Amino acid sequence: MNDLTPDREDRVAKLKGLGCSRKRVEDARFTQGKGNYVDDIKLPGMLHGDFVRSPYAHARVVSIDASAALALDGVVAVLTAKDLEPLGLHWMPTLAGDKQMVLADGKVLFQGQEVAYVVARDRYVAADAVELVEVEYEELEVIVDPFKALQSDVVLREDIAGETSGAHGERRHPNHIFLWEEGDKSATEQVIDSADVVAEEMIYYHRTHPCPLETCGCVASMDKVNGKLTLYGTFQAPHVVRTVASLLSGIEEHNIRVVSPDIGGGFGNKVGVYPGYVCSIVASIVTGKPVKWVEDRMENLMATAFARDYWMKGRISATKDGKITALEAKVTADHGAFDACADPTKFPAGFFHICTGSYDIPVAYVGVDGVYTNKAPGGVAYRCSFRVTEAAYFIERMIELLAIELGMDAAELRRINFIREDQFPYQSALGWEYDSGDYHTAWDKALAAVDYDGLRAEQATRLEAFKRGETRKLMGIGLSFFTEIVGAGPVKNCDILGMGMFDSCEIRIHPTGSAIARLGTISQGQGHATTFAQILASEIGIPADSITIEEGDTDTAPYGLGTYGSRSTPVAGAATALAGRKIRAKAQMIAAYLLEVHDNDVEFDVDRFVVKGAPERFKTMAEIAYAAYNQAIPGVEPGLEAVSYYDPPNMTYPFGAYICVMDVDVDTGEVHIRQVYALDDCGTRINPMVIEGQVHGGLTEAYAIAMAQEIAYDDMGNCKTATLMDFFWPTAWETPHYTTDHTETPSPHHPIGAKGVGESPNVGGVPAFSNAVHDALRPLGLRQLHMPHDHWRIWKAANDLGLHG
Numbered sequence: 001m002n003d004l005t006p007d008r009e010d011r012v013a014k015l016k017g018l019g020c021s022r023k024r025v026e027d028a029r030f031t032q033g034k035g036n037y038v039d040d041i042k043l044p045g046m047l048h049g050d051f052v053r054s055p056y057a058h059a060r061v062v063s064i065d066a067s068a069a070l071a072l073d074g075v076v077a078v079l080t081a082k083d084l085e086p087l088g089l090h091w092m093p094t095l096a097g098d099k100q101m102v103l104a105d106g107k108v109l110f111q112g113q114e115v116a117y118v119v120a121r122d123r124y125v126a127a128d129a130v131e132l133v134e135v136e137y138e139e140l141e142v143i144v145d146p147f148k149a150l151q152s153d154v155v156l157r158e159d160i161a162g163e164t165s166g167a168h169g170e171r172r173h174p175n176h177i178f179l180w181e182e183g184d185k186s187a188t189e190q191v192i193d194s195a196d197v198v199a200e201e202m203i204y205y206h207r208t209h210p211c212p213l214e215t216c217g218c219v220a221s222m223d224k225v226n227g228k229l230t231l232y233g234t235f236q237a238p239h240v241v242r243t244v245a246s247l248l249s250g251i252e253e254h255n256i257r258v259v260s261p262d263i264g265g266g267f268g269n270k271v272g273v274y275p276g277y278v279c280s281i282v283a284s285i286v287t288g289k290p291v292k293w294v295e296d297r298m299e300n301l302m303a304t305a306f307a308r309d310y311w312m313k314g315r316i317s318a319t320k321d322g323k324i325t326a327l328e329a330k331v332t333a334d335h336g337a338f339d340a341c342a343d344p345t346k347f348p349a350g351f352f353h354i355c356t357g358s359y360d361i362p363v364a365y366v367g368v369d370g371v372y373t374n375k376a377p378g379g380v381a382y383r384c385s386f387r388v389t390e391a392a393y394f395i396e397r398m399i400e401l402l403a404i405e406l407g408m409d410a411a412e413l414r415r416i417n418f419i420r421e422d423q424f425p426y427q428s429a430l431g432w433e434y435d436s437g438d439y440h441t442a443w444d445k446a447l448a449a450v451d452y453d454g455l456r457a458e459q460a461t462r463l464e465a466f467k468r469g470e471t472r473k474l475m476g477i478g479l480s481f482f483t484e485i486v487g488a489g490p491v492k493n494c495d496i497l498g499m500g501m502f503d504s505c506e507i508r509i510h511p512t513g514s515a516i517a518r519l520g521t522i523s524q525g526q527g528h529a530t531t532f533a534q535i536l537a538s539e540i541g542i543p544a545d546s547i548t549i550e551e552g553d554t555d556t557a558p559y560g561l562g563t564y565g566s567r568s569t570p571v572a573g574a575a576t577a578l579a580g581r582k583i584r585a586k587a588q589m590i591a592a593y594l595l596e597v598h599d600n601d602v603e604f605d606v607d608r609f610v611v612k613g614a615p616e617r618f619k620t621m622a623e624i625a626y627a628a629y630n631q632a633i634p635g636v637e638p639g640l641e642a643v644s645y646y647d648p649p650n651m652t653y654p655f656g657a658y659i660c661v662m663d664v665d666v667d668t669g670e671v672h673i674r675q676v677y678a679l680d681d682c683g684t685r686i687n688p689m690v691i692e693g694q695v696h697g698g699l700t701e702a703y704a705i706a707m708a709q710e711i712a713y714d715d716m717g718n719c720k721t722a723t724l725m726d727f728f729w730p731t732a733w734e735t736p737h738y739t740t741d742h743t744e745t746p747s748p749h750h751p752i753g754a755k756g757v758g759e760s761p762n763v764g765g766v767p768a769f770s771n772a773v774h775d776a777l778r779p780l781g782l783r784q785l786h787m788p789h790d791h792w793r794i795w796k797a798a799n800d801l802g803l804h805g
C-alpha cells in the first residue's frame, strides 16, 4: 500500500495546510443560495412571535389591553410581564451582572423596548395583532446625555434606586453603574502635572451598531412528550445560551439542544441574550408548538446591542524631545437602560486598559464610569475585543494631538515611543503582558510602501496652493498603529456568567483516513470550515479537503465559549492543533507497531510516519487510520479520536500599521479616499486569502464607522437612525480600494504561533480614516472633530475654522 511516488513538496501541497490560500469550502453553498439560516427553518405547526414595542424612551406603562389582538383570527396568545412574572422570567440577568426587563415591567426605559409578545399563526397575523394591542403610557422625563444623567434627580432604574453598590462596586448616583479603575492614579497625575508638554482632549467614540446582514432570531421547539427543548438561533455562543436557557427555564441542560445554523454576520450583535429568545421559549413551552421570532431591521437597530458610546477625556505627557511619560483616561460610558455589555465578568469596561497601545508608557491610569440613560442597552464588541476599538482610537488620537503640541511629525513620534522588539514579553503600565511584536519593522515597511516623505511633500505643496486660492481640496494623511488583544481566556481571569473562557476541539478519524472535527466556536462568515481544517491538515497529515469541520450544535460539539473577540483562532485554533497532536501521538504508536520498530524510531513527515534513517519504510496516515480500526494492537485501544479543551496562558497581541490618504473638499465636506494601506501582523498565517478577506471586511466597517455610521437620538430619546436609509451601510460603490500587506511575528505561547485577525482592521482602521480627516484640516487649526465625519460635520468644521470666507 505504500505510496512511493509523490515527492515531499507535492505531499505538502496536497494537504492544503498552514499558509495555503485554500478556497473557502463554505462558499459553494452560500453563493448558490443554499445556506441554512434561522429563517429558513420551518417546523410543522410552527407559530410566529412579534413584539409590541415602546414608542417612548421613558414612560410609565399604565395599562395594556390585548383584547382586540386576542380576538383577531389566528392570534394564539399575547404575553406581558404579568404572564412571565409567576415564572420569574419577566426580568433576566445580563452578561454584565445587571438585570434586564424581558417585557416592560411597570415602565419603559428606551424607545423600542419590548412591551408585549404576540404569538400567532403566521408572521402577518402577528404583525396585525401588534397594532391592535393598546398600551397606555404616561411620559416621563427623558435623559439621553450620560453627563446629565449623573446630575439629574430623575431616577431611571427605580428597581435598584436604593442600591449603593452593584456587580462592579460602588454606585455614587442612582443613574451610576460603576467606576472601574486600573493603573496608578496619583503617580500618573504627578507626572502629567509636572510634564514639559501635555496634550489634553475629550475624544468621543460615538454610538454605532454591528448591524449584521441577517438580524437576530430564533426558533424554540418544546417537545413535551420527551421533555426536550430545541432552540435554533443566531447565537455566537451556543453553549452559553444552552446553559443560560437551562438556568432560566429549569429544564435540565441535557434536555436542551441549541443549534446555531448558518449565521449571516454577528460582529458581537449575537452574543447577548435577548427578550425574543426568552419569550419564544416560554411561548413554545406553553403552546407545545415551535415558535419562531425573527426581528426586522428597525428592531435590530433600535433594540439589540449597540457598540461604543464612550466619552474619553485624555491627558498625555511627554518630554520636550517627544518621549511619552504618562497617559490618563477618564471615561464616561453610556450603557443605556440596562448594563447588558458583553464583556468577561471581571472587566466591566472590557479591555479598554489596552489604551497605552503600542507605546512604552511608564505610568498610566484609566477610570471608567458606567452610566444609565434612556437608550437601548448593549455595549458589545462590534468586531473588536471588548472595548479595544475605543482604546485604539483614543491613543491614536492622543498621539496625533501630542504631535501637534510638540510640533513633531506624528510618524516619528510613534517611532520613538514604540515598544522595542527586545522588550517583549512586555509588561504594560496597565497590567497586560504583550506576547510578541516587532513594531519598528512593520512601521518602516508601511511608511516606505506609501512613500510617506513624498506624501508629506505633496501635502505641503497642496496646502500652499490652497492658501493661494488655487484649490479648495486639502490632503490628509491618516496614520494608525494599533495593538489588538485577542483570545480571551485565560480561564483564571476571564469568564462569562461564571463559565471560564476556554475552547475546545474534538476529532474523529474515520477508518478510510478522512476526519470530522467539532469545535466549541461558531463561524458567522469567518471561514472556519476552511481554515480549521488547514490547521489539522498540517498537524495530522490528512488533506484539508478530507476533513469536515462542524460547529454550532451543542448536542455534538464539545463545550466552548463561542466566537467573538477574534478568539476562535487563538483559543479554539489552539485546541484544534493540540487535539491533532494527541491524534498524532497515538498514530505514532500504531505506526511503530506496523513497522515493527520502537515508538521513538519513527518520526512524522508531512502525511506519514517514517522510520528514522530509512525513509523508504513508512506508513501513511491513511494506512494508520485503517489499522486503528481493523487491527488488534497490543496496549492500544481501537479507534483514532481525541479531544482538547484549551485554556490559553495569555491573550495574543496582533498589531498593524494602517495609512489612509484622502482629499477633503472644504466647500462640500466631501472626501475622496485616494489610498488605504493596511499592514497586519497576526503571527503565523493560516490562510492568507481568508485573512485578506477579513481585512477587507473590517476596513469597510471601519470606513463606515469613521465616516458616517451612527446610532443617533434626539432629546426625546427617539432613535433617528433606525433604518438603512439613515444608518450608513457601505456598498461596493462607496467602499475604497485597499492594499494589504503583512509581517509575521508568531505568538510564542500559541501552539502554531497564530494570533487573531478578524477584528484588527476595524480596530486599526477607524483611527486611520479619522486621523486623515483631522490631518487635512490640522494646518488650518483643527484639533478634534467628533466622528462620524460625514459631509455635514466636515463642512461645519471647515466653516467654524473660517474657511468659507
Ligand code: CDP
Binding pocket: 526, 527, 528, 531, 532, 563, 564, 565, 566, 567, 568, 569, 570, 682, 683, 684, 685, 686, 687, 688, 690, 691, 694, 754, 755, 756, 757, 758, 759
Ligand atoms: O474569532 P474569529 O473567527 O472571528 O476571528 P479570527 O480568529 O481572527 O479568525 C478569522 C478568520 O481568519 C478565521 O477563518 C481564521 O482561521 C483566519 N485566520 C488565519 O487564517 N490566520 C490567522 N493567523 C488568524 C486567523
